[in-house]
Amino acid sequence: MMYNFKNDYAEGAHPLILDKLASSNFEQELGYGDDRFSEKAKQAIRAKIGQPDAPLYFVSGGTQANLLVISHLLRPHEAVISAKTGHIYANETGAIEATGHRVITVEPENGKVTATAVAAVIAAHQLRPHVVKPKMLYISNSTELGTIYRKDELIALHAACRQHGLLLFMDGARLGHALTATANDLSLAEIALHTDVFYIGGTKNGALLGEAIVFPTAQLATDFDYSLKQKGALLAKGRILGIQFLALFEDNLYFDLAKHANDRAQQIADSISACGFSFLTPPQTNQLFPILPKKLIEQLLANYAFYVWTEIDQAYAAVRIITSWATDATQVDNFCADIKELSKTLA
Template sequence: MISFKNDYSEGALPYVMEALLKTNMEQTVGYGDDEYTAEAIATIKEKIKCDDCYIRLLVGGTQTNLLTIAHSLRPHEAVIAPTTGHISVHEAGAIEATGHKVIEIPTENGKLDVESVRKMVELHMDFHMVQPKMVYISNPTEIGTIYSKEELKSLSDYCKEAGLYLYLDGARMASALTSEKNDIAIEDYAKYTDAFYLGGTKCGLLFGEALVLINKELRQHNFIHITKQRGATLAKGRLLGVQFKELFTGNRYEEVGKHSNEMAMMIKRACLAQNIELKTDSYTNQQFPILPNVMIDELGKKYRYEFWEKVDDKTSVIRFVTSWATKKEDVEELIKDIEVLSKKYL
């Protein structure tokens, strides 16, 4: 089977594995106090052009979202998110389990805008209700779309005006940064958000996310104690440090996203050439073709994909995801099969 199911099917980038093996027998202190973690953090600060921030290397995306949101909010406060947001549908109620409500906003493109957030804030003025305090977005979104710099800045300006934290989930940040439609530089995230993270798990690492806390209010409450209390402080913290040090050397992070996007755009162009409708106009590494169920079943004999949603009794949306490890020849094979099956079923 050829997998287009997710962007973490394989282990890790070869140079990451080589670095882990090379340093395997070194003795370092634990819990992220090692020299590799320090170097990784320094490299990331230089990359985002922000020395005045707190960076913590964590293991996974759900863990990172839970820690950031639960740490930032008081018991009566809530977080606003799109209905398609990762914290809304892919984290088994992790945020709600900490006692914080996720206020969901329906969107057509997976993105929040100032007007929709403003309306939701105004709906929660009564003291009988939870108080919105954070806005959660992701880039790319869960459906492959991306924010423009103007959209990000507008949300940032409104959040400052309304006294809200703006938190950005960057699980697939490498893909967003290198999308042909992107105009946001990596340092812009440090300018326009209160907190964000740079994804590693879906961008070529065995595991790992780099959480960046910009707003000083979020750095005042002993974040390291929160990570330890919630089981998120890895004893062998150098495993994160080594990986992120390698990933952010030179332009490697961008190279990961560039390859992922190029493979995905080949699939997108092939679908459009066969008049296959796509659920979203994605220019990142996730593509969502709308296909007859019989065609999906045929593809499933050879390829792994993610079932996304049912359209009607005969049609559904599936998701193809590409990664740093996606082989061009596998994409070309998928394209040939799409062409053949399209003639048969469309």
């Protein structure tokens, strides 16, 4: 059977989450997120970020989280800045534009937005009232290209947003992978200090589904519950989300699972490097973008599933390989061995 390196949600959920869901199944709870599991999960997350009163909401997925936050915080004439590779621009079927808000794109550097790019957008949108008003900066950590924001970069972006009157929103669909990356120097508490709103992704890190939206700038959450209900995001059985995040955060499971994915990816990256191949972006988290000979790619695709990302030239293409919280170590060993052996035949 072909082994899947296409995404980090091919498996179901971590057994501890399934056990907690099963063991609590017949316990009666309040609906719409007012259950005791959701409250305990919120307390656990607030403790991690060092903000005991931060408003926090559980929703089902990343696109939903992005749509809810952006549409709630922006007025009709306001726009959001994003990298061209940003999920809200490249992978959400125009969800943000469908709410009436323009996505202003910038060229990223290794998947990341810079303060210089933000300033350039502001300078280009001064012809009031004939152009949209940039009001939010959207970033992802880790980025869609597997890279991470370091502390100095996030602080610089936060300062630029303050200077230009922008809100800073961090997409954390793979935040666990960013925070457990070897090169990371940020904590959850520091992210809360240097963003206005962010979310913690569970879907891509061991949960069945779910993201936790956190508002460090508490006043921005005013009436957010209305937006949740109006847009169909307020689950009657909110306990399903709360139980999962309680399992992820009452100990260190969330970070342990992300580290497993990163470690397996690093093993693959090391093997690819040892064969003399380079990468589209530097390997940092569980998303890898190696540049491989097309002949090797064709041979690997016979036994492994992954995306061919972009063509480099007639002989080479960049592929995307993703590991997960449940990626099997033996399968990684086999994949690395196959890369080594097959690359020899191309020498």
